[in-house]
Amino acid sequence: MIALSAQRSPPSQMTTCLSCQVRAASVCGAVGTRDLARVAGLATVIEVESGSAFIEEGEPASHFFNVTAGVMKLYKLLPDGRRQITDFAHPGDFLGLAEGSCYGFSAEALEPSRVCKFSRRKLSEMFNDFPAMERRLLATTSNELRAAREQMLLLGRKTARERVASFLRTETMRQPIYQREASMSLAMTRGDIGDYLGLTIETVSRTMTALRRSGVIEIPCASDIRVCDIGALCSIADGTAPN
Amino acid sequence: MIALSAQRSPPSQMTTCLSCQVRAASVCGAVGTRDLARVAGLATVIEVESGSAFIEEGEPASHFFNVTAGVMKLYKLLPDGRRQITDFAHPGDFLGLAEGSCYGFSAEALEPSRVCKFSRRKLSEMFNDFPAMERRLLATTSNELRAAREQMLLLGRKTARERVASFLRTETMRQPIYQREASMSLAMTRGDIGDYLGLTIETVSRTMTALRRSGVIEIPCASDIRVCDIGALCSIADGTAPN
């Protein structure tokens, strides 16, 4: 199940942090360049193969992870295998949350990815010296909570059409503005989308087709979606559109 | 809509904090008795009438709230009135989350309640002097996120029966152990429960009746529930029970 290639941080690790593309956007960005060596000393860079689970729900939560490349799905399972994807994690996202001694979800890479792994204990100690890091972690956690509540509204009260539109809007908004007219490639399968939206594979597929037929999106190939009418997409997502 | 009776903290406010029943369990518990005066100086105690909304989604988020008595429902609305209750807040819970300039949800009291209101700016300043408070806030926020993910699993993947059982289990576990055999009174209506579980009033009612008929619970009157078979309730809630 687990297929990771870890590389213990060599002295040159420091370089990794200095040139890290996601540092500014992540928790590590709270530490000045000067103190970066200390962060770097705690980190282990891990390459995660596509499809490999590097966090398993219920395991002792010994580490934090910072996603630096790729996409992850975070999910919870019921005993009979029903699955709910609670979030997709992207570069800059921080995983492995503070509370509780065990992970509250599993994480699996959707494509070849990279994470920075930190000993939870050691990083917690760092928080004592750099309260700004902890503050930043609080800010990101609050944002996740806000997003989780939005998703609860989706799961509890939106129709299939509204759910799929909401998902596509979120994915579109993740694109740089100048690329939103072009087609985007989704890292997740229809199954993943279904497990994220509380729907079945078939309903996701049918709903995508319906959106295509009504001219809101185009689907060059299954994993590529182009949003033609972002206004319509939004009004569907918000539940403002008729039908 | 808003019906609050505020009382500007008098010098005697300090007494309120010192004798506060929920202090140990809440964010304020991170401050020593000695520094409590400073917290007290920032707080305004507010009595909230039953049914009164004291946070409205989208309003500028100028304050934090600490629930000291009663029960609140936190919810989000769609434009057409569909509602999703994302959480019930109890004494000790801290509301008004850090991120974003506007509240991400509305809050309404289910029964006569009391909250402590803090200027967000001033309390944030306090966090600078008392990192322990901020750490505690991170811990509680992390817990809320964990609970939110659990609820996403419920909303996305559980059946009506499993949802209602999960809800009743949570409410039961909130009771002191020695009272779990007795009946508990629910502060929320069937409508609230439906909006929390992503179901309609009718489905909640029917499912409750079904659980009663199968001997898992007793319903002396609509708002009083007694759990007869906690084991059965749990296995239904977890999706382990057949049917």
Add this chain to the structure above:
DNA sequence: CGCTATCTTGACAATCTTCAAGGCCTGTGG
């Protein structure tokens, strides 16, 4: 003692799921 809220119950309808089959694309091996 009735009024209004809330809750329960029934019949029917709709959305979504399940089951099943077929198509498309990719990679592999003869």
Add this chain to the structure above:
DNA sequence: CCACAGGCCTTGAAGATTGTCAAGATAGCG
């Protein structure tokens, strides 16, 4: 180079769970 196997996706038909509409029961409150 082509055939075949295995994912993944799409589509259809049938079924089930849950929602909608409607009526009556119950309970709290003035």
